[in-house]
Amino acid sequence: MTISAKPHAIEVNNLVVSNGDVTAVRGVSFTIPHGGRMGLVGESGSGKSMTALALMGLLPMGWNTHGSILHDGVDLVTQSDKALSSRRGRTLSMVFQDPLSSLNPVRRVGDQISSVIRRHTGADRKVAEAQTIELIKQMNLPRPEQLVRAYPHEISGGQRQRIMIAMALACYPQLIIADEPTTALDVTVQKQVLRLLNGAVRDRGSALLMITHDLPIIAAMCDTVAVMYAGRIVEIGPVQEVFRNPRHHYTRGLLDSQPTMDNIALDGSSRLVSIPGMVPPLHSLPTGCAFNPRCPAATDKCREIMPELGSDGVSAACWHPIRLAGEVAAQ
Amino acid sequence: MSAVTSFPADARPLLEVRQLSQVYNLNRQKLFAPRPKLKVLDSIDFSVRPGEAVGLVGESGSGKTTLTRMLTGVERPGDGQVLYDGVDVWTGGEAHRKLFRRSVQVVLQNPRSSLDPRMRVGTSLLEPLRSLKIEGDHGTRVLEVLDQVGLDKNALERFPHEFSGGQLQRIAIARALMPGPKVLIADEPVSALDVSIQAQVLNLLKDLVRDLGLSLVFIAHDLSVVAYTTSKVYVMSSGKIVEVGKPLDLFRTPQAEATQALVGAVLSVEAGLAGNALA
Ligand SMILES: Nc1ncnc2c1ncn2[C@@H]1O[C@H](COP(=O)(O)OP(=O)(O)OP(=O)(O)O)[C@@H](O)[C@H]1O
Ligand SMILES: Nc1ncnc2c1ncn2[C@@H]1O[C@H](COP(=O)(O)OP(=O)(O)O)[C@@H](O)[C@H]1O
Ligand code: SF4
Ligand SMILES: [Mg+2]
Ligand SMILES: [Mg+2]
Numbered sequence: 001m002t003i004s005a006k007p008h009a010i011e012v013n014n015l016v017v018s019n020g021d022v023t024a025v026r027g028v029s030f031t032i033p034h035g036g037r038m039g040l041v042g043e044s045g046s047g048k049s050m051t052a053l054a055l056m057g058l059l060p061m062g063w064n065t066h067g068s069i070l071h072d073g074v075d076l077v078t079q080s081d082k083a084l085s086s087r088r089g090r091t092l093s094m095v096f097q098d099p100l101s102s103l104n105p106v107r108r109v110g111d112q113i114s115s116v117i118r119r120h121t122g123a124d125r126k127v128a129e130a131q132t133i134e135l136i137k138q139m140n141l142p143r144p145e146q147l148v149r150a151y152p153h154e155i156s157g158g159q160r161q162r163i164m165i166a167m168a169l170a171c172y173p174q175l176i177i178a179d180e181p182t183t184a185l186d187v188t189v190q191k192q193v194l195r196l197l198n199g200a201v202r203d204r205g206s207a208l209l210m211i212t213h214d215l216p217i218i219a220a221m222c223d224t225v226a227v228m229y230a231g232r233i234v235e236i237g238p239v240q241e242v243f244r245n246p247r248h249h250y251t252r253g254l255l256d257s258q259p260t261m262d263n264i265a266l267d268g269s270s271r272l273v274s275i276p277g278m279v280p281p282l283h284s285l286p287t288g289c290a291f292n293p294r295c296p297a298a299t300d301k302c303r304e305i306m307p308e309l310g311s312d313g314v315s316a317a318c319w320h321p322i323r324l325a326g327e328v329a330a331q
Numbered sequence: 332m333s334a335v336t337s338f339p340a341d342a343r344p345l346l347e348v349r350q351l352s353q354v355y356n357l358n359r360q361k362l363f364a365p366r367p368k369l370k371v372l373d374s375i376d377f378s379v380r381p382g383e384a385v386g387l388v389g390e391s392g393s394g395k396t397t398l399t400r401m402l403t404g405v406e407r408p409g410d411g412q413v414l415y416d417g418v419d420v421w422t423g424g425e426a427h428r429k430l431f432r433r434s435v436q437v438v439l440q441n442p443r444s445s446l447d448p449r450m451r452v453g454t455s456l457l458e459p460l461r462s463l464k465i466e467g468d469h470g471t472r473v474l475e476v477l478d479q480v481g482l483d484k485n486a487l488e489r490f491p492h493e494f495s496g497g498q499l500q501r502i503a504i505a506r507a508l509m510p511g512p513k514v515l516i517a518d519e520p521v522s523a524l525d526v527s528i529q530a531q532v533l534n535l536l537k538d539l540v541r542d543l544g545l546s547l548v549f550i551a552h553d554l555s556v557v558a559y560t561t562s563k564v565y566v567m568s569s570g571k572i573v574e575v576g577k578p579l580d581l582f583r584t585p586q587a588e589a590t591q592a593l594v595g596a597v598l599s600v601e602a603g604l605a606g607n608a609l610a
Contacts, residue, residue: 219603
């Protein structure tokens with residue numbers, strides 16, 4: 001079995017990702033148990049991809065990681081590039097938004113999958129090729145024997161993304177990170193790919209970190225969710241709780257901004273609730289709570305002191321969290 | 332009743348295509364083999380009335396953008412007619428064509444690629460007036476349009492990289508409004524934007540239809556976004572219109588297979604929480 005005796009697939013403590021005086025991730029902590037699924041949601045620029053790249057050891061030049069990332073009995077932050085590279089695709093792997101730029105354009109897709117298998121399992125060519133065909137079958141792709149011989153540009157976006165998933169899952173990793181895996185796909189294809197990823201992750205007992213700005217995807221795929229804003233997690237908890245009773249005003253705003261078939265009025269008069277303003281640039285974050293210029297509930301305290309997760313007795317980083325009926329503020 | 336549906340039901344179409352078809356020649360598979368042909372648009376009938384907001388949905392490659400190219404007159408159809416205010420835009424004469432070109436304006440998916448990064452926003456906004464050779468007090472017009480899209484006038488001196496995606500999409504909408512169009516065509520105007528920002532732009536488009544009496548043609552993959560913005564939706568599949576109807580009717584009782592596929596593809600938070608979103 002691939003699941004180790006270690007308690008978690010990943011445990012991230014106070015992760016900071018910075019480049020000189022620019023900090024993209026400002027102290028992020030979370031754990032995902034073996035087989036668990038966490039969603040990471042937030043607007044673009046909130047630091048989701050930088051978090052993922054830090055976990056993979058794939059940050060762009062000049063960016064540094066602080067804090068700890070415990071995985072498979074080691075702290076990834078202290079590992080050498082060589083050690084990290086030998087893990088990628090084996091104990092943890094990643095599916096990117098744009099499969100075309102992460103596949104090698106001049107190699108047949110089948111060879112790309114089987115070389116991952118050979119590198120990590122030492123299987124010989126024949127065995128690896130057979131496993132590749134089997135994987136492609138599991139991905140519900142048509143004519144696997146022909147498909148392995150195709151080059152990336154010869155297949156559709158949805159097919160390419162399934163190839164990427166096959167490659168990421170080939171060695172039964174403990175953790176798979178999917179960064180906006182379906183954003184570039186047509187909606188009808190999106191659902192097929194999600195369904196497939198869902199089943200494949202479950203069958204392997206892998207843990208999943210699903211990164212997206214699409215809340216319905218998180219609701220469909222994950223059991224916990226972390227909401228990110230300006231480089232910090234501002235709310236974290238079980239999906240059922242956070243999405244039904246959000247505590248942070250940003251989470252509430254995201255949920256309200258969703259157009260749904262239920263909130264459309266027949267006479268066309270419906271309006272979506274939108275969050276005013278925009279995400280602040282990293283180099284000029286407001287003091288206190290970074291969300292305060294856009295928050296309907298902001299007070300002077302919010303403009304002065306940065307709230308931590310749990311500051312007010314709930315798992316939201318907020319001085320005035322949204323209360324359930326009858327609930328009183330902790331003092 | 333709201334303004335979105337308050338045009339007289341018998342008003343005649345402002346922009347219309349009749350029996351429109353277009354065939355493209357694809358690349359040869361082999362040397363000397365005949366070039367395969369692809370019927371990208373197949374006998375399309377489509378219309379939008381004054382002040383009406385209509386949606387156009389369909390899977391990727393179904394022909395939505397190609398139809399838009401015909402509706403805006405950038406491409407001449409192989410077969411069929413494009414009519415603005417009842418007159419054929421390709422045979423109706425130079426004066427009518429000029430009127431048509433300024434009356435139908437487009438907003439594209441990605442504002443970062445549709446605005447020139449080296450041009451100040453103020454200059455970009457004047458661009459359509461220059462290329463359409465429209466005279467008048469442009470300075471006043473710019474301020475009026477900025478106000479309509481909810482932007483401050485200090486935006487004029489700045490460059491595109493200084494704005495967020497949502498603000499840039501407002502600027503792109505402002506630019507489309509500059510010539511005083513009667514019809515706005517928006518091709519996936521929010522799919523490149525974040526959720527919270529999408530809502531700002533969708534609300535703006537709705538306001539423009541209501542306040543300026545604009546006609547809107549709204550193109551998207553996502554049926555719920557289209558349903559929110561429009562009162563009538565055309566569904567395209569493989570170059571054909573396969574179904575037309577009110578958004579909620581299409582959603583509740585989709586008839587065509589393509590409509591059913593689009594409805595089935597809509598994910599919602601509620602379905603996800605109930606555990607049956609991927610069923
Ligand atoms: N210039 C061209 N030459 C050949 N084929 C083309 C050309 N432009 C478009 N096509 C083809 O025409 C069909 C319709 O394309 P179109 O761009 O209109 O689709 P769409 O519905 O807008 O798709 P999407 O949702 O992906 O934007 C596709 O099969 C496309 O590959
Ligand atoms: N290669 C890079 N070089 C410089 N800054 C970057 C790079 N990648 C991301 N950033 C910055 O880091 C911040 C977080 O980005 P990212 O993690 O990509 O956000 P998300 O994935 O949530 O959209 C953003 O401000 C972004 O501009
Ligand atoms: S801390 Fe204040 S500004 Fe931040 S989300 Fe809470 S109420 Fe709003
Ligand atoms: Mg990202
Ligand atoms: Mg298109």
